Amino acid sequence: DVKVTQSSRYLVKRTGEKVFLECVQDMDHENMFWYRQDPGLGLRLIYFSYDVKMKEKGDIPEGYSVSREKKERFSLILESASTNQTSMYLCASSSLTRQIYNEQFFGPGTRLTVL
């Protein structure tokens, strides 16, 4: 069974803290994505990666960075968390060979609250 896992379901952090959100997939997928989900806005792409050590900005990269040192792991980093980064964060992965169909597989999400 395909699996995308995220390190935490719920996270509470304070303003200014450095926050790491981890995502791991076991499908040997080349592509990995980080989205944030906010009410009324759907899912918005923050960053994606199509290979180890490669990253591309999505639609809302400001305030975030990412790291992909291993194929199966994609980390989202909030260098200095702010209250407007309180949101649900979803990780996804997809296969390069089936990229044209864009079948993205999602993790369960991390609900981050920044106080």
Place this chain on the structure above:
Amino acid sequence: AQKVTQAQTEISVVEKEDVTLDCVYETRDTTYYLFWYKQPPSGELVFLIRRNSFDEQNEISGRYSWNFQKSTSSFNFTITASQVVDSAVYFCALSEAGFSGGYNKLIFGAGTRLAVHP
């Protein structure tokens, strides 16, 4: 510009009612893909269906059916005889076939929250 509109923010129905979730999209491409995802309370988005722009046949899968109409740029989703387990947020999404920045970008609508009451 690509855009997906789900005008219904929330829908509430009683079990066994039929319900239709609307999705309207905008794209300049002639080749594209449309998707529906379900997000139950557990949070994980579950893939329901993918449709390419050349296939306008309606699809039925059990109690679920999808109506794709290119003339109105709509890809609506109907649940027949709804059940409590259908309660979730449903997202419609659009992907164009061409590569943009290295991958096929997936554009999501804002989602429709469906509540099915016993």
